[in-house]
Amino acid sequence: MSGQTYAIGELAQHFDVTTRTIRFYEQEGLLSPERRGKTRVYREKDRVRLKLALRGKRLGFSLIEIREVLDLYDTRVDGSVRQLERLLEILADKRANLERQLEDIRIMQRELDQVEERCKGALGELRDR
Structure with a gap:
Protein backbone atom coordinates (compact mmCIF):
# COMPACT_ATOMS: atom_id res chain seq x y z
CA MET A 1 0.00 0.00 0.00
CA LEU A 63 -20.96 8.10 18.86
CA ILE A 64 -23.58 5.79 17.32
CA GLU A 65 -24.59 8.46 14.79
CA ILE A 66 -20.94 9.15 13.92
CA ARG A 67 -20.30 5.45 13.43
CA GLU A 68 -23.39 5.11 11.24
CA VAL A 69 -22.36 7.97 8.97
CA LEU A 70 -18.78 6.68 8.73
CA ASP A 71 -19.98 3.17 7.95
CA LEU A 72 -22.16 4.57 5.18
CA TYR A 73 -19.14 6.55 3.96
CA ASP A 74 -17.28 3.25 3.56
CA THR A 75 -20.10 1.46 1.74
CA ARG A 76 -19.13 1.01 -1.89
CA VAL A 77 -22.53 0.61 -3.58
CA ASP A 78 -24.60 3.82 -3.36
CA GLY A 79 -22.86 4.63 -0.08
CA SER A 80 -22.60 8.33 -0.73
CA VAL A 81 -26.33 8.67 -1.51
CA ARG A 82 -27.29 6.66 1.57
CA GLN A 83 -24.77 8.58 3.67
CA LEU A 84 -26.13 11.94 2.59
CA GLU A 85 -29.75 10.87 3.08
CA ARG A 86 -29.00 9.58 6.59
CA LEU A 87 -26.94 12.66 7.36
CA LEU A 88 -29.89 14.83 6.32
CA GLU A 89 -32.14 12.84 8.67
CA ILE A 90 -29.70 13.30 11.55
CA LEU A 91 -29.32 17.01 10.80
CA ALA A 92 -33.10 17.48 10.71
CA ASP A 93 -33.33 15.79 14.10
CA LYS A 94 -30.53 17.98 15.50
CA ARG A 95 -32.22 21.09 14.09
CA ALA A 96 -35.56 20.11 15.67
CA ASN A 97 -33.85 19.60 19.04
CA LEU A 98 -32.17 23.00 18.77
CA GLU A 99 -35.49 24.65 17.93
CA ARG A 100 -37.08 23.05 21.02
CA GLN A 101 -34.14 24.20 23.14
CA LEU A 102 -34.41 27.73 21.75
CA GLU A 103 -38.11 27.83 22.62
CA ASP A 104 -37.34 26.54 26.11
CA ILE A 105 -34.73 29.28 26.49
CA ARG A 106 -37.19 31.95 25.33
CA ILE A 107 -39.80 30.72 27.82
CA MET A 108 -37.20 30.67 30.59
CA GLN A 109 -36.12 34.22 29.71
CA ARG A 110 -39.72 35.45 29.93
CA GLU A 111 -40.17 33.73 33.28
CA LEU A 112 -36.92 35.23 34.57
CA ASP A 113 -38.04 38.66 33.38
CA GLN A 114 -41.29 38.25 35.33
CA VAL A 115 -39.51 37.12 38.49
CA GLU A 116 -37.02 39.96 38.15
CA GLU A 117 -39.82 42.53 37.86
CA ARG A 118 -41.60 41.11 40.91
CA CYS A 119 -38.33 41.18 42.88
CA LYS A 120 -37.65 44.79 41.88
CA GLY A 121 -41.21 45.74 42.84
CA ALA A 122 -40.95 44.01 46.21
CA LEU A 123 -37.56 45.60 46.84
CA GLY A 124 -38.95 49.03 45.99
CA GLU A 125 -41.83 48.52 48.41
CA LEU A 126 -39.44 47.44 51.19
CA ARG A 127 -37.24 50.50 50.64
CA ASP A 128 -40.23 52.86 50.66
CA ARG A 129 -41.27 51.79 54.19
Missing part, protein backbone atom coordinates in the same frame (compact mmCIF):
# COMPACT_ATOMS: atom_id res chain seq x y z
CA SER A 2 1.35 3.38 -0.93
CA GLY A 3 0.10 6.87 -0.20
CA GLN A 4 0.36 9.37 2.58
CA THR A 5 0.72 7.95 6.08
CA TYR A 6 0.53 9.66 9.46
CA ALA A 7 1.80 8.97 12.93
CA ILE A 8 -0.61 9.36 15.81
CA GLY A 9 1.22 12.48 16.99
CA GLU A 10 0.91 14.11 13.57
CA LEU A 11 -2.85 13.56 13.51
CA ALA A 12 -3.20 14.76 17.08
CA GLN A 13 -1.31 17.95 16.27
CA HIS A 14 -3.13 18.51 12.99
CA PHE A 15 -6.59 18.20 14.58
CA ASP A 16 -5.56 19.74 17.92
CA VAL A 17 -6.65 16.70 19.92
CA THR A 18 -4.81 14.38 22.26
CA THR A 19 -3.39 11.04 21.20
CA ARG A 20 -5.74 9.58 23.79
CA THR A 21 -8.70 10.94 21.78
CA ILE A 22 -7.39 9.23 18.65
CA ARG A 23 -6.86 5.96 20.53
CA PHE A 24 -10.43 6.24 21.87
CA TYR A 25 -11.81 6.51 18.32
CA GLU A 26 -9.64 3.57 17.35
CA GLN A 27 -10.94 1.54 20.31
CA GLU A 28 -14.50 2.39 19.25
CA GLY A 29 -13.77 1.02 15.77
CA LEU A 30 -13.92 4.36 13.96
CA LEU A 31 -10.25 4.22 12.94
CA SER A 32 -8.21 1.20 11.93
CA PRO A 33 -4.53 2.03 11.55
CA GLU A 34 -1.97 -0.49 10.48
CA ARG A 35 0.34 -1.79 13.16
CA ARG A 36 4.07 -1.91 12.64
CA GLY A 37 5.24 -3.39 15.90
CA LYS A 38 3.87 -1.00 18.54
CA THR A 39 3.62 1.87 16.08
CA ARG A 40 0.29 2.89 14.60
CA VAL A 41 0.37 3.93 10.94
CA TYR A 42 -2.67 5.91 9.82
CA ARG A 43 -3.65 6.24 6.18
CA GLU A 44 -5.57 8.98 4.42
CA LYS A 45 -8.82 7.09 5.01
CA ASP A 46 -8.17 7.23 8.78
CA ARG A 47 -7.41 10.96 8.58
CA VAL A 48 -10.69 11.61 6.77
CA ARG A 49 -12.64 9.42 9.21
CA LEU A 50 -11.07 11.25 12.16
CA LYS A 51 -11.93 14.59 10.60
CA LEU A 52 -15.56 13.50 10.09
CA ALA A 53 -15.79 12.04 13.60
CA LEU A 54 -14.47 15.23 15.20
CA ARG A 55 -16.83 17.34 13.10
CA GLY A 56 -19.74 15.11 14.10
CA LYS A 57 -18.78 15.47 17.75
CA ARG A 58 -18.73 19.27 17.44
CA LEU A 59 -22.18 19.14 15.86
CA GLY A 60 -23.50 17.09 18.76
CA PHE A 61 -23.71 13.74 17.03
CA SER A 62 -23.68 10.71 19.30
Whole structure:
Protein backbone atom coordinates (compact mmCIF):
# COMPACT_ATOMS: atom_id res chain seq x y z
CA MET A 1 0.00 0.00 0.00
CA SER A 2 1.35 3.38 -0.93
CA GLY A 3 0.10 6.87 -0.20
CA GLN A 4 0.36 9.37 2.58
CA THR A 5 0.72 7.95 6.08
CA TYR A 6 0.53 9.66 9.46
CA ALA A 7 1.80 8.97 12.93
CA ILE A 8 -0.61 9.36 15.81
CA GLY A 9 1.22 12.48 16.99
CA GLU A 10 0.91 14.11 13.57
CA LEU A 11 -2.85 13.56 13.51
CA ALA A 12 -3.20 14.76 17.08
CA GLN A 13 -1.31 17.95 16.27
CA HIS A 14 -3.13 18.51 12.99
CA PHE A 15 -6.59 18.20 14.58
CA ASP A 16 -5.56 19.74 17.92
CA VAL A 17 -6.65 16.70 19.92
CA THR A 18 -4.81 14.38 22.26
CA THR A 19 -3.39 11.04 21.20
CA ARG A 20 -5.74 9.58 23.79
CA THR A 21 -8.70 10.94 21.78
CA ILE A 22 -7.39 9.23 18.65
CA ARG A 23 -6.86 5.96 20.53
CA PHE A 24 -10.43 6.24 21.87
CA TYR A 25 -11.81 6.51 18.32
CA GLU A 26 -9.64 3.57 17.35
CA GLN A 27 -10.94 1.54 20.31
CA GLU A 28 -14.50 2.39 19.25
CA GLY A 29 -13.77 1.02 15.77
CA LEU A 30 -13.92 4.36 13.96
CA LEU A 31 -10.25 4.22 12.94
CA SER A 32 -8.21 1.20 11.93
CA PRO A 33 -4.53 2.03 11.55
CA GLU A 34 -1.97 -0.49 10.48
CA ARG A 35 0.34 -1.79 13.16
CA ARG A 36 4.07 -1.91 12.64
CA GLY A 37 5.24 -3.39 15.90
CA LYS A 38 3.87 -1.00 18.54
CA THR A 39 3.62 1.87 16.08
CA ARG A 40 0.29 2.89 14.60
CA VAL A 41 0.37 3.93 10.94
CA TYR A 42 -2.67 5.91 9.82
CA ARG A 43 -3.65 6.24 6.18
CA GLU A 44 -5.57 8.98 4.42
CA LYS A 45 -8.82 7.09 5.01
CA ASP A 46 -8.17 7.23 8.78
CA ARG A 47 -7.41 10.96 8.58
CA VAL A 48 -10.69 11.61 6.77
CA ARG A 49 -12.64 9.42 9.21
CA LEU A 50 -11.07 11.25 12.16
CA LYS A 51 -11.93 14.59 10.60
CA LEU A 52 -15.56 13.50 10.09
CA ALA A 53 -15.79 12.04 13.60
CA LEU A 54 -14.47 15.23 15.20
CA ARG A 55 -16.83 17.34 13.10
CA GLY A 56 -19.74 15.11 14.10
CA LYS A 57 -18.78 15.47 17.75
CA ARG A 58 -18.73 19.27 17.44
CA LEU A 59 -22.18 19.14 15.86
CA GLY A 60 -23.50 17.09 18.76
CA PHE A 61 -23.71 13.74 17.03
CA SER A 62 -23.68 10.71 19.30
CA LEU A 63 -20.96 8.10 18.86
CA ILE A 64 -23.58 5.79 17.32
CA GLU A 65 -24.59 8.46 14.79
CA ILE A 66 -20.94 9.15 13.92
CA ARG A 67 -20.30 5.45 13.43
CA GLU A 68 -23.39 5.11 11.24
CA VAL A 69 -22.36 7.97 8.97
CA LEU A 70 -18.78 6.68 8.73
CA ASP A 71 -19.98 3.17 7.95
CA LEU A 72 -22.16 4.57 5.18
CA TYR A 73 -19.14 6.55 3.96
CA ASP A 74 -17.28 3.25 3.56
CA THR A 75 -20.10 1.46 1.74
CA ARG A 76 -19.13 1.01 -1.89
CA VAL A 77 -22.53 0.61 -3.58
CA ASP A 78 -24.60 3.82 -3.36
CA GLY A 79 -22.86 4.63 -0.08
CA SER A 80 -22.60 8.33 -0.73
CA VAL A 81 -26.33 8.67 -1.51
CA ARG A 82 -27.29 6.66 1.57
CA GLN A 83 -24.77 8.58 3.67
CA LEU A 84 -26.13 11.94 2.59
CA GLU A 85 -29.75 10.87 3.08
CA ARG A 86 -29.00 9.58 6.59
CA LEU A 87 -26.94 12.66 7.36
CA LEU A 88 -29.89 14.83 6.32
CA GLU A 89 -32.14 12.84 8.67
CA ILE A 90 -29.70 13.30 11.55
CA LEU A 91 -29.32 17.01 10.80
CA ALA A 92 -33.10 17.48 10.71
CA ASP A 93 -33.33 15.79 14.10
CA LYS A 94 -30.53 17.98 15.50
CA ARG A 95 -32.22 21.09 14.09
CA ALA A 96 -35.56 20.11 15.67
CA ASN A 97 -33.85 19.60 19.04
CA LEU A 98 -32.17 23.00 18.77
CA GLU A 99 -35.49 24.65 17.93
CA ARG A 100 -37.08 23.05 21.02
CA GLN A 101 -34.14 24.20 23.14
CA LEU A 102 -34.41 27.73 21.75
CA GLU A 103 -38.11 27.83 22.62
CA ASP A 104 -37.34 26.54 26.11
CA ILE A 105 -34.73 29.28 26.49
CA ARG A 106 -37.19 31.95 25.33
CA ILE A 107 -39.80 30.72 27.82
CA MET A 108 -37.20 30.67 30.59
CA GLN A 109 -36.12 34.22 29.71
CA ARG A 110 -39.72 35.45 29.93
CA GLU A 111 -40.17 33.73 33.28
CA LEU A 112 -36.92 35.23 34.57
CA ASP A 113 -38.04 38.66 33.38
CA GLN A 114 -41.29 38.25 35.33
CA VAL A 115 -39.51 37.12 38.49
CA GLU A 116 -37.02 39.96 38.15
CA GLU A 117 -39.82 42.53 37.86
CA ARG A 118 -41.60 41.11 40.91
CA CYS A 119 -38.33 41.18 42.88
CA LYS A 120 -37.65 44.79 41.88
CA GLY A 121 -41.21 45.74 42.84
CA ALA A 122 -40.95 44.01 46.21
CA LEU A 123 -37.56 45.60 46.84
CA GLY A 124 -38.95 49.03 45.99
CA GLU A 125 -41.83 48.52 48.41
CA LEU A 126 -39.44 47.44 51.19
CA ARG A 127 -37.24 50.50 50.64
CA ASP A 128 -40.23 52.86 50.66
CA ARG A 129 -41.27 51.79 54.19
